[in-house]
Amino acid sequence: MLVRHAFKFRLYPTGEQCQQLAVQFGHARHVYNWCLARRQAYYADTGSTLSYFDLKRAVTALKFDPDYLWLKEADSQVLQAKVEDLARAYKGFFERGTGFPTWKRKKDRQSVRYPQRVRFKDRRIYLPKVGWVRAIFHRELIGIPKSVTVSKTASGAYYASVQCEREMEPPVHTGPAVGVDVGLKDLAVLSTGERIPHPRHLRRAEKRLARLQRALLRKVKGSKNRDKARHLVARQHEHVANARRDTLHKLSHRLTRDFGTIRMENLNIRGMLKNHTLAKGIADSGWGMFVGFCQYKAQWRGGVVAQIDRFYPSTKTCHVCGHKHNTLTLKDREWTCAECGTLHDRDVNAARVILAAPTGTPRTPTQRELPPERRNVKPVERLSDAKASGRSAGLAEAGSPQASSRG
Numbered sequence: 001m002l003v004r005h006a007f008k009f010r011l012y013p014t015g016e017q018c019q020q021l022a023v024q025f026g027h028a029r030h031v032y033n034w035c036l037a038r039r040q041a042y043y044a045d046t047g048s049t050l051s052y053f054d055l056k057r058a059v060t061a062l063k064f065d066p067d068y069l070w071l072k073e074a075d076s077q078v079l080q081a082k083v084e085d086l087a088r089a090y091k092g093f094f095e096r097g098t099g100f101p102t103w104k105r106k107k108d109r110q111s112v113r114y115p116q117r118v119r120f121k122d123r124r125i126y127l128p129k130v131g132w133v134r135a136i137f138h139r140e141l142i143g144i145p146k147s148v149t150v151s152k153t154a155s156g157a158y159y160a161s162v163q164c165e166r167e168m169e170p171p172v173h174t175g176p177a178v179g180v181d182v183g184l185k186d187l188a189v190l191s192t193g194e195r196i197p198h199p200r201h202l203r204r205a206e207k208r209l210a211r212l213q214r215a216l217l218r219k220v221k222g223s224k225n226r227d228k229a230r231h232l233v234a235r236q237h238e239h240v241a242n243a244r245r246d247t248l249h250k251l252s253h254r255l256t257r258d259f260g261t262i263r264m265e266n267l268n269i270r271g272m273l274k275n276h277t278l279a280k281g282i283a284d285s286g287w288g289m290f291v292g293f294c295q296y297k298a299q300w301r302g303g304v305v306a307q308i309d310r311f312y313p314s315t316k317t318c319h320v321c322g323h324k325h326n327t328l329t330l331k332d333r334e335w336t337c338a339e340c341g342t343l344h345d346r347d348v349n350a351a352r353v354i355l356a357a358p359t360g361t362p363r364t365p366t367q368r369e370l371p372p373e374r375r376n377v378k379p380v381e382r383l384s385d386a387k388a389s390g391r392s393a394g395l396a397e398a399g400s401p402q403a404s405s406r407g
Contacts, residue, residue, distance in 0.1 A: 038050065
């Protein structure tokens with residue numbers, strides 16, 4: 001099978017190369033914002049949208065405009081890649097429900113993508129319009145490099161993400177199956193009874209973050225000291241994010257190595273984040289990232305990651321006899337089954353129920369699950385109402401400048 005693997009390396013450009021990269025970042029950012037504004041304005045005037053190829057031709061013609069001759073300083077393929085990024089952002093908004101494309105800012109994470117003409121030699125990487133940049137290749141590239149994305153974080157660190165393509169034989173994982181119940185008390189509990197403690201990276205860094213943010217607020221806006229303070233805050237946030245990512249990578253690597261089938265719950269993480277009491281703990285856990293890591297690593301190893309329906313009562317169901325304990329509350333960490341008398345640990349029982357639960361069955365709402373005012377509405381009427389309301393809401397959000405600026 002054909003797979004793509006990304007390798008991320010740290011870059012150490014010189015002062016002059018940092019200026020040249022800043023030119024690439026700035027020109028690419030301007031083209032992205034220009035295309036976004038042009039697409040919004042065209043939709044507001046005509047009610048239709050500009051295609052990806054229309055914007056590509058417009059960007060090519062823009063470089064010959066007397067007011068935009070400075071765009072020739074940027075690599076042409078970098079600018080075309082930004083048009084592709086905007087088209088991908090619109091596709092994600094319409095098809096996957098992601099946020100509306102937002103404006104690129106100078107103080108956010110900067111990135112440019114080189115589709116080709118990138119070379120590697122010793123401990124250096126050649127970037128068009130920049131030259132040979134020193135890099136730390138901590139591992140060997142496997143496959144054929146297809147593209148290189150150079151990014152600059154808010155703390156000022158530079159990275160190169162090399163996407164390689166390779167052909168590999170479809171492996172077959174013969175390991176056993178395991179159920180995984182993610183939570184806030186423990187990061188994950190396995191059906192084998194093992195508990196993975198929650199590292200609580202953000203909680204442990206809160207005191208230092210609060211001190212750095214107070215120092216940032218005391219600085220005068222526009223001053224160099226404020227930039228230094230902002231740099232320290234950004235470094236601390238990146239430290240927390242890197243620690244969380246490292247923990248999830250190690251855990252997903254171990255699970256996909258030892259188990260052929262991993263079963264989890266299909267959680268509505270975006271909806272759960274609206275609970276302001278638990279939002280910080282849920283965001284610090286990185287459940288969505290953990291599931292994504294397990295999915296692609298299991299695919300490489302020939303394993304399977306299966307998700308059960310999010311509404312399946314895994315916590316309230318006894319894994320021995322199947323009895324459902326409807327009065328179970330969130331504070332009950334242990335409970336005894338009224339049918340078979342088995343004493344259950346809440347999380348371990350949930351993991352074992354997840355292991356045995358069916359997967360791939362769509363949930364069909366019953367009359368009891370629908371609100372009272374919708375229980376007697378026919379499915380045809382409900383479908384037409386949903387289409388009409390969704391169409392009007394989509395047109396209002398995509399066409400109005402206020403909604404577009406909110407992203």
